[in-house]
């Protein structure tokens with residue numbers, strides 16, 4: 001027996017909630033399928049110590065309801081994970097979304113049935129659903145990269161991955177804790193645990209450039225200002241390069257300034273204490289090695305000033321790549337944590353981790369005793385979750401096999417060979433990494449909802465991009481990507497963090513505003529390059 005809906009939404013995080021809301025509002029029958037026991041997606045799973053958002057709360061929100069903000073209070077400029085999870089739960093309750101969501105259910109396979117013109121979805125709870133439209137809202141950072149080392153079973157302590165952190169409190173006070181990974185996640189863990197544990201051992205493979213976060217409490221006055229600004233800000237974020245309220249300087253402007261004047265711009269961005277330091281300086285810093293070197297030196301000086309021991313500073317400051325060519329993390333005491341006597345940095349680049357022994361980890365012949373090992377080792381980003389979902393399109397075409405060879409999409413929204421499959425936050429769109437996720441996924445959800453509504457109104461059953469249109473987008477994406485220095489650096493942005501993954505910049509870097517205009521143009525012109533049957 002199968003249950004039939006107009007649309008199935010996979011995931012009930014930021015995108016899944018809004019997609020469910022929009023499709024229901026447009027009059028479609030919808031079921032959202034969510035693996036976790038509650039809504040929230042990434043904000044449900046990443047319950048690790050110190051987890052917080054690094055986009056300001058006044059833009060990390062939904063844009064469809066002023067009333068939602070009117071009866072919600074943010075407590076900080078950059079709220080911690082429990083608060084964002086509560087916000088998303090509040091949204092699900094306020095808009096009565098829970099009744100459309102099947103929790104603790106994971107999609108095991110999704111198959112396009114050409115004759116019936118629908119998707120058949122089978123879950124791990126043994127249910128079968130059919131739906132004309134399948135919308136993936138699985139999130140771009142949802143499949144953790146798990147490491148396994150020799151003799152793990154001999155280790156008597158606990159091992160946690162940050163993205164599968166227990167929902168109950170884990171008391172680490174006075175414990176000997178090890179952390180592998182110092183991306184945005186590891187940095188938050190390290191700076192939070194350093195004062196609390198007896199010994200913190202950080203196993204670092206590559207150092208990071210992190211920017212000091214300027215967080216503050218949000219009082220009633222600030223909340224009132226945010227509410228008053230809501231209409232203007234909701235318009236503004238859709239007009240900028242990264243979905244924020246600021247933009248980088250105009251192209252060419254940097255060349256008209258002296259080094260001292262450019263330094264003033266860097267200082268201004270640094271003082272903002274936000275990702276403005278990542279996407280708000282000069283666009284040339286991402287494409288011109290000399291400009292990148294200038295900005296890199298500025299950031300290196302800022303970091304060096306925080307570390308007491310110059311030899312340690314050399315280990316904590318990257319030398320193999322320039323600033324801003326990987327996702328820039330924000331920090332609040334990360335470098336200073338290494339000034340503490342109970343924090344030790346272990347370089348695992350030259351001598352990699354050999355494996356566990358019963359009391360801890362062994363590196364380069366040395367034993368590091370631990371009670372707990374935390375893996376902050378990242379994700380199989382963008383493609384990881386969908387590629388594991390058993391998606392089969394026309395003629396049994398496997399998405400996993402396709403992306404195993406070639407990660408391709410049409411504007412990150414659809415894939416040739418997979419009719420009526422829509423992606424939110426899909427690879428090769430700005431929302432896959434280069435955009436304030438709330439801005440970009442809401443724009444995509446609007447587009448997808450309008451496209452599905454158009455199909456209904458025009459009497460069509462299916463929508464699929466042509467191969468030629470897809471090829472055109474992939475080539476354009478690559479051209480824009482390959483003009484940047486980002487493609488020269490190993491990170492989750494380039495797929496280099498996952499063995500065997502195709503190396504391609506995951507996210508479109510031509511600008512969220514440019515992308516939005518393109519999407520609008522496609523819609524206005526009746527979806528050229530997409531086959532409607």
Ligand code: NA7
Pocket residue numbers: 141147180181182183184185186203204205206327348376377378379492497
């Ligand atoms: P990231 O940014 O992918 O960071 C993962 C970290 O784990 C990074 O420091 C890696 O070092 C390290 N890592 C991964 N595998 C290994 C092995 N085998 N040995 C040692 N170290 C390893 O993930 P995050 O969760 O921090 O952040 C992801 C995004 O979430 C972030 O960019 C924000 O957008 C929010 P490496 O650099 O590969 O040498």
